[in-house]
Every structure is written in C-alpha cells, then in structure tokens.
Amino acid sequence: MMKQFVAQELSQQIKGNYPHIQYPSFLYAKVVNVKELSGKYEVTLKILDKNKQIDSRFPEIPKVVSDIKICRNDVAVVALLYGEMNPYIIGRCI
Numbered sequence: 001m002m003k004q005f006v007a008q009e010l011s012q013q014i015k016g017n018y019p020h021i022q023y024p025s026f027l028y029a030k031v032v033n034v035k036e037l038s039g040k041y042e043v044t045l046k047i048l049d050k051n052k053q054i055d056s057r058f059p060e061i062p063k064v065v066s067d068i069k070i071c072r073n074d075v076a077v078v079a080l081l082y083g084e085m086n087p088y089i090i091g092r093c094i
Contacts, residue, residue, distance in 0.1 A: 003024055009068075009081060010090045012087075018083075019082075019083035019084075020080075020082050020083030021083070022079070022083060023057075023080060023083065024080075025079060026077055026079050026080075026090065027048070027055075027078055027079075027080065027087075028047070028048040028049075028050070028052055028076070028077060028078075028093060029045040029047050029048060029061075029075070029076045029077075029078045029087065029089075030045065030048055030052075030054070030057050030073065030074075030075055030076075031043050031044070031045060031070055031071065031072055031073060031074045031075075031076055032044040032045065032046050032060060032072070033062075033072060034070060034072050035053070035073060037065075039067070040065055040066065040067055041065070041066050041068070041069065041070055042063055042064070042065050043065075043066065043070060043076075043089070044058065044060055044061065044062045044063070044064070045061045045064055045076065045078065045087060046058075046060050046061075047078075047087075048059070048075065052075060059065050061085065061087055064078075064087055064089065066089040068089055068091060068092070070089065070092060074092050074093075075092070075093040076083070076089050076090070076091065076092055076093060077089075077090045077091055077092075077093050078090060085093060
C-alpha cells in the first residue's frame with residue numbers, strides 16, 4: 001500500500017512540476033501534410049515511437065512552421081521544448 005502511494009505521488013509530482021521528463025526531448029515525426037508559405041513550410045506532424053511506428057499517445061500536430069525544406073511522408077526529428085506540445089523541427093531523418 002505504501003509503495004502504491006509513493007508511486008502515485010511521484011507520478012503527480014512529475015506531471016505537475018517536471019512535465020518535460022514524461023517524454024523524450026527529441027522524437028521522430030512523420031510529415032503528414034506540407035504547405036509552402038513564402039519560403040517557410042507549414043507542416044502537420046504525427047509523432048512516431050523509437051521504432052518509427054505511429055505513437056497513439058500523441059495527436060496529429062498541425063501548423064508547425066519550419067524553414068527546413070521537408071516533404072510529405074518524410075520522417076523529421078523534432079524537439080519538444082520544456083515538455084510542451086510545441087514541436088521544433090531539427091531536421092529530416094534519413
């Protein structure tokens with residue numbers, strides 16, 4: 001019973017105070033859609049797991065803007081800054 005209480009309290013502390021450690025800082029993401037706007041690219045991303053399979057814990061993320069040329073169905077490497085769902089595209093994954 002004490003073990004369960006400690007685990008639950010630790011989980012709440014992480015969610016409340018350290019959300020950035022719940023998920024990896026850098027992730028794979030599949031580019032679902034791309035729209036070019038004045039030299040920038042507005043993309044929709046679907047987060048992938050470490051095996052490059054769709055990760056159901058994350059919804060599609062629309063309107064991510066990048067100056068990196070990226071095409072539909074590319075796999076990108078993205079950073080989730082401070083654990084927030086605001087991905088920054090680092091580059092394409094080969």
